Amino acid sequence: MAAALRDMGGGRLVGTDLEPGKVERARANLAAAGLDDLIEFRVGDARETLKPGVGGKIDMVMLDGAFTLYLPILKLLEPHLKPGAIIIGENAFDEGPGYLDYVRDPGNGYVSLPLSLDPGRGNELTVRTR
Ligand SMILES: C[S@@+](CC[C@H](N)C(=O)[O-])C[C@H]1O[C@@H](n2cnc3c(N)ncnc32)[C@H](O)[C@@H]1O
Incomplete structure (x- = not known):
């Protein structure tokens, strides 16, 4: 990167x-x-x-930490995301409570789909739409 x-x-x-x-x-x-x-x-x-943000607007987020934190961290960074920002949720399968439901709901300002590269690992590609 x-x-x-x-x-x-x-x-x-x-x-x-x-x-x-x-x-x-x-x-x-x-x-x-x-x-x-x-x-x-x-x-x-x-x-x-x-918490303090990253000193500017965000083009891309790579989530590869504790699965349970994917959603809280995304929500923390959400105000700083540029429209069109890309979020990769590494192994974002069901262990991350609510994460996939949240990013796959267009009402939350995202479009999202699983990457077919390694389907068993549940990597999720998400784009911020607003
Ligand atoms: C699967 S590893 C991936 C780390 C790194 N991307 C890599 O490839 O080595 C998950 C990482 O999440 C970190 N982690 C777990 N909980 C965390 C938290 N609350 N805040 C920050 N990092 C955390 C762990 O220390 C660990 O290094």
């Missing part, structure tokens, strides 16, 4: 994880790839680290 930002000529990526060790590994890998200037890492519970 960070390399794509560089290829597109800009942008910023905010990543957050509960485990400091994972963040340190990601930080080291991105520094080694010369992409660390594009990334901001936040360590802690995403419900807290993302």
Whole structure:
């Protein structure tokens, strides 16, 4: 994702994880790839680290944390999503209570469908419509 930002000529990526060790590994890998200037890492519970937003409007969200938090995190970020923003819910199958029902209801401002790449894993592609 960070390399794509560089290829597109800009942008910023905010990543957050509960485990400091994972963040340190990601930080080291991105520094080694010369992409660390594009990334901001936040360590802690995403419900807290993302509360202040990300300093601007969001083009894309990749959800790959605790399944039960997919819906609360999406709702937390919702006011910051650009119209047309893309959300990937990695393994967004039934464990994420209410997530699929929410993003598949056009009344909530999304269109959404399961990706056929790895159907058993339940990856969900969602687009913000407003
Ligand atoms: C399946 S792993 C995926 C992590 C990363 N995308 C990767 O590929 O290594 C899920 C991650 O969610 C993180 N996580 C779980 N609960 C969290 C929370 N409340 N806030 C932030 N991160 C959380 C875990 O620490 C774990 O690293």
